[in-house]
Amino acid sequence: MNIISSSQNDKVKYLNKLYRSRNRRKEGVFILEGKRLIEAASAGGADFKQVFLTPAFFKSAENDELLADLKSKAEFIYLKGYLLKEIASTVNPQGILAVVEESIFKGDDFYRRADKILLLDRIQDPGNMGTMIRTAVAAGFDGIIALKGSVDIYNQKVIRSTMGGIFSIAIRQKLSQKEFLTEIAAEAADYELLAADIEAEEYYFEHQYQDKLILMIGNEANGLDSKLMDSATVKIKIPLAGEIESLNAAVAASVISFEILSQQLQKDK
Amino acid sequence: MNIISSSQNDKVKYLNKLYRSRNRRKEGVFILEGKRLIEAASAGGADFKQVFLTPAFFKSAENDELLADLKSKAEFIYLKGYLLKEIASTVNPQGILAVVEESIFKGDDFYRRADKILLLDRIQDPGNMGTMIRTAVAAGFDGIIALKGSVDIYNQKVIRSTMGGIFSIAIRQKLSQKEFLTEIAAEAADYELLAADIEAEEYYFEHQYQDKLILMIGNEANGLDSKLMDSATVKIKIPLAGEIESLNAAVAASVISFEILSQQLQKDK
Numbered sequence: 001m002n003i004i005s006s007s008q009n010d011k012v013k014y015l016n017k018l019y020r021s022r023n024r025r026k027e028g029v030f031i032l033e034g035k036r037l038i039e040a041a042s043a044g045g046a047d048f049k050q051v052f053l054t055p056a057f058f059k060s061a062e063n064d065e066l067l068a069d070l071k072s073k074a075e076f077i078y079l080k081g082y083l084l085k086e087i088a089s090t091v092n093p094q095g096i097l098a099v100v101e102e103s104i105f106k107g108d109d110f111y112r113r114a115d116k117i118l119l120l121d122r123i124q125d126p127g128n129m130g131t132m133i134r135t136a137v138a139a140g141f142d143g144i145i146a147l148k149g150s151v152d153i154y155n156q157k158v159i160r161s162t163m164g165g166i167f168s169i170a171i172r173q174k175l176s177q178k179e180f181l182t183e184i185a186a187e188a189a190d191y192e193l194l195a196a197d198i199e200a201e202e203y204y205f206e207h208q209y210q211d212k213l214i215l216m217i218g219n220e221a222n223g224l225d226s227k228l229m230d231s232a233t234v235k236i237k238i239p240l241a242g243e244i245e246s247l248n249a250a251v252a253a254s255v256i257s258f259e260i261l262s263q264q265l266q267k268d269k
Numbered sequence: 270m271n272i273i274s275s276s277q278n279d280k281v282k283y284l285n286k287l288y289r290s291r292n293r294r295k296e297g298v299f300i301l302e303g304k305r306l307i308e309a310a311s312a313g314g315a316d317f318k319q320v321f322l323t324p325a326f327f328k329s330a331e332n333d334e335l336l337a338d339l340k341s342k343a344e345f346i347y348l349k350g351y352l353l354k355e356i357a358s359t360v361n362p363q364g365i366l367a368v369v370e371e372s373i374f375k376g377d378d379f380y381r382r383a384d385k386i387l388l389l390d391r392i393q394d395p396g397n398m399g400t401m402i403r404t405a406v407a408a409g410f411d412g413i414i415a416l417k418g419s420v421d422i423y424n425q426k427v428i429r430s431t432m433g434g435i436f437s438i439a440i441r442q443k444l445s446q447k448e449f450l451t452e453i454a455a456e457a458a459d460y461e462l463l464a465a466d467i468e469a470e471e472y473y474f475e476h477q478y479q480d481k482l483i484l485m486i487g488n489e490a491n492g493l494d495s496k497l498m499d500s501a502t503v504k505i506k507i508p509l510a511g512e513i514e515s516l517n518a519a520v521a522a523s524v525i526s527f528e529i530l531s532q533q534l535q536k537d538k
Contacts, residue, residue: 043512044512127396131517131519131520134513134516134517134520135516135517135520136511137510137511137512137513138509138510138511138513138516139510139511140510140511141511142511163513163514163515164512164513164514165511165512165513167512168511168512169511203531203534205531205534205535238527239530239531239534240407241407241408241409241530242405242406242407242408242409242410242411242434242437242438243312243313243406243433243434243436243437244403244406244407244432244433244434245432245433246432247403247404247407247523248400248403248404248519250400250517250519250520251400251403251404251519251520251523254516254520254523254524255523255524255527258507258524259531261508261510262472262474262508262528265472265474265508266474
């Protein structure tokens with residue numbers, strides 16, 4: 001076992017470079033830190049490139065299962081514990097980091113894979129973004145589109161907040177609004193395009209949702225862009241019973257997506 | 270107009286003291302910063318003690334309505350802009366701070382006022398707590414109980430995250446679990462006591478909710494305490510369709526509370 005101890009080592013330099021988002025994007029990869037996230041990624045079928053780990057992590061019997069799993073997928077690179085800690089962005093990376101390929105889908109591919117899609121329009125907060133992805137997966141959605149102007153889905157905090165959900169859903173991001181609208185006209189004309197609108201006539205629980213749909217959720221402060229709102233084929237209203245002007249974006253997404261799941265479960269009965 | 274310019278002034282010293290939570294608790298007050306929150310508090314019928322403002326805020330015509338409203342409720346104290354900025358915890362307090370009485374309800378009082386109650390068991394994150402209160406108000410809940418071990422509801426970040434919701438709901442906090450269980454046995458025996466439990470047989474959308482209920486939501490990482498779970502009179506399950514082990518606490522609360530509101534709206538039709 002060759003254990004790297006110098007930050008001047010080429011593989012360490014490469015890893016350090018990937019901590020800048022520009023370099024990650026160029027390579028089409030992202031970084032996972034810690035055992036739990038890496039387990040979730042492995043279970044979700046993520047495409048591993050390199051695994052950086054400490055000898056202690058390698059030797060611990062409780063990691064055997066994960067390591068056997070990873071060994072067949074990726075190159076293992078061993079680092080001294082202090083070096084791995086120095087590189088990682090989390091305070092406690094637990095002796096393991098991994099470089100994983102972004103799953104990128106082209107339009108055509110994506111819509112073949114995804115029937116229930118959550119569209120995120122300029123979502124700013126990584127925790128919010130992660131929670132929405134986690135909730136979408138829980139509600140049975142199978143695709144996420146994040147439009148340009150949203151926080152990077154492969155940001156560490158987003159990934160952590162998805163609680164592993166990010167690895168079991170198809171993802172498209174950095175699409176402009178115009179590209180999205182052109183693309184769905186060509187590839188997803190049979191999808192219901194849903195927007196929550198306080199002026200809508202139909203309550204969200206009155207609408208009978210189709211199997212193929214795109215639920216559009218807008219920016220935390222400004223809501224959905226007006227062009228997207230105009231493009232909606234169905235507008236639904238979430239009632240507000242108390243003295244509150246609006247719901248948090250993640251809450252609105254949750255309420256609607258779980259209504260969609262409930263209807264489906266009741267239909268399947 | 271007497272404009273205070275020294276941090277050694279008694280009223281300024283008093284205000285500074287209130288920025289320590291121990292002192293606030295002793296006095297039974299909390300602090301609001303910025304126009305928007307103070308407007309919401311005033312509209313919600315909050316009990317103002319002092320308003321600290323800058324001459325510029327006082328003179329600006331767009332503040333006339335709010336100031337007329339506050340003038341009848343509280344003492345006005347004028348501070349130089351730099352002094353107010355120095356005291357405030359937000360970066361931009363917008364020229365106005367207010368000291369407001371905590372609304373404290375005794376058990377008996379509280380249950381007379383509140384039919385639909387959200388119970389928060391050791392919620393740690395202020396943003397989460399605020400979002401849950403905002404959502405509860407939106408869903409027509411009229412009471413919040415925060416058990417000991419939860420973040421202080423009158424924490425600035427909680428208040429801001431409620432988006433004004435905190436002023437239109439009855440609040441009890443710092444109750445121990447034991448006090449809560451004793452209290453509801455005596456005062457709220459006719460309330461349905463709800464808990465989300467992945468082992469439950471009934472889905473949350475199958476249950477017919479009573480008018481009087483307490484929805485119990487547990488700690489973000491550990492869920493509801495087992496004694497509270499055991500005390501539940503109704504256990505309901507939120508289905509998880511995808512590869513996700515659990516929902517975020519605020520999301521679970523949203524999904525259930527909006528189902529309760531939907532049922533009510535459908536009944537009222």
